[in-house]
Amino acid sequence: MALIAFSGSASSSLLPFKRISGGSKPKQWSQLFHSSSKRFTTSSKPFIVSASTGSNQGFLEIPKAETETSPHTYYNWPDKKNPRVCILGGGFGGLYTALRLESLVWPDDKKPQILLVDQSERFVFKPMLYELLSREVDTWEIAPHFSKLLANTGVQFFKDRVKLLTPSDHLGMSSPMASRCGGTVLLESGLLIEYDWLVLALGAEPKLDVVPGAAEFALPFSTLEDACRVDKKLSALERRNFGKGSLIRVAVVGCGYSGVELAATLSERLEDRGIVQAINVETTICPAAPPGNREAALKVRCLDSGM
Numbered sequence: 001m002a003l004i005a006f007s008g009s010a011s012s013s014l015l016p017f018k019r020i021s022g023g024s025k026p027k028q029w030s031q032l033f034h035s036s037s038k039r040f041t042t043s044s045k046p047f048i049v050s051a052s053t054g055s056n057q058g059f060l061e062i063p064k065a066e067t068e069t070s071p072h073t074y075y076n077w078p079d080k081k082n083p084r085v086c087i088l089g090g091g092f093g094g095l096y097t098a099l100r101l102e103s104l105v106w107p108d109d110k111k112p113q114i115l116l117v118d119q120s121e122r123f124v125f126k127p128m129l130y131e132l133l134s135r136e137v138d139t140w141e142i143a144p145h146f147s148k149l150l151a152n153t154g155v156q157f158f159k160d161r162v163k164l165l166t167p168s169d170h171l172g173m174s175s176p177m178a179s180r181c182g183g184t185v186l187l188e189s190g191l192l193i194e195y196d197w198l199v200l201a202l203g204a205e206p207k208l209d210v211v212p213g214a215a216e217f218a219l220p221f222s223t224l225e226d227a228c229r230v231d232k233k234l235s236a237l238e239r240r241n242f243g244k245g246s247l248i249r250v251a252v253v254g255c256g257y258s259g260v261e262l263a264a265t266l267s268e269r270l271e272d273r274g275i276v277q278a279i280n281v282e283t284t285i286c287p288a289a290p291p292g293n294r295e296a297a298l299k300v301r302c303l304d305s306g307m
């Protein structure tokens, strides 16, 4: 992941950034996992998941007395027997897993029912986020709605945020909960999903607290929202500097693949209205790239684009 810092005036100095190794961190799984499985092991009544689909549109409210906790709305899987696969996160990992499972040929009683959950209603094709800044694409082209992508498939989609995971596979098959399902997922809306198989594909998130000042003054570039924020900031600086002749200064911190591509895209957008400085702790760009790639990137990206 690259960080980016802006300045609209020629006199501003750069922050003392250094390259963040592993600039994104895995999701904090401990925040998502339920620490205790007590409520499942002590429950004398099984959870009820009705297979009927009526006016409740696939959801079934379980009365409080049957769950020992506050009432949740249970996801009502369409089929009682076939494996229930819950996929959390609709990025490359989650979406492609869903589509692949859907495309395989299964015996009738093994065909999985697939539910995909993402906090966003759009799949984001991240390798093209830069093109939003260069205005070569519109949002809908690189971030289509899941509803459209999944329209001709059997994959169900929920836009919701994952709040809590309670796996039960560690409980042993003698436990009522484990013999009934692989665990549950609680979503922010209160919907509770029982699954047989879980795919965790929630991606990574930027870590801004390792460099002093980054959280306050830099913008990450990892999600669609990040790209829109960077675009908005650039547009504001372009408007402010219009006709004044002062340069827009941008520092891109981190010269891996995405930092280099981002710096080059910004340089192309700003042309002679700005200066883009790409900063890396290593003496070269794309240190992890094979030598041929690095040399090509140095030529094309740094020299031709004036970085």
Ligand SMILES: Cc1cc2nc3c(=O)[nH]c(=O)nc-3n(C[C@H](O)[C@H](O)[C@H](O)COP(=O)(O)OP(=O)(O)OC[C@H]3O[C@@H](n4cnc5c(N)ncnc54)[C@H](O)[C@@H]3O)c2cc1C
Pocket: 001, 088, 089, 090, 091, 092, 093, 094, 117, 118, 119, 120, 124, 126, 127, 128, 129, 130, 160, 161, 162, 163, 201, 202, 203, 204, 221, 222, 223, 258
């Ligand atoms: C600018 C940029 C350019 C890139 N270019 C390339 C490239 O050219 N080639 C390449 O191979 N890789 C590229 N990558 C890396 C690639 O995009 C990632 O490796 C890939 O997206 C990882 O896929 P993922 O499914 O693990 O996570 P993600 O794609 O991040 O998907 C995670 C999903 O989980 C959802 N989510 C997260 N938390 C929650 C929650 N609590 N509840 C519900 N949903 C949640 C998110 O909304 C997201 O849709 C690029 C990355 C970036 C940022």
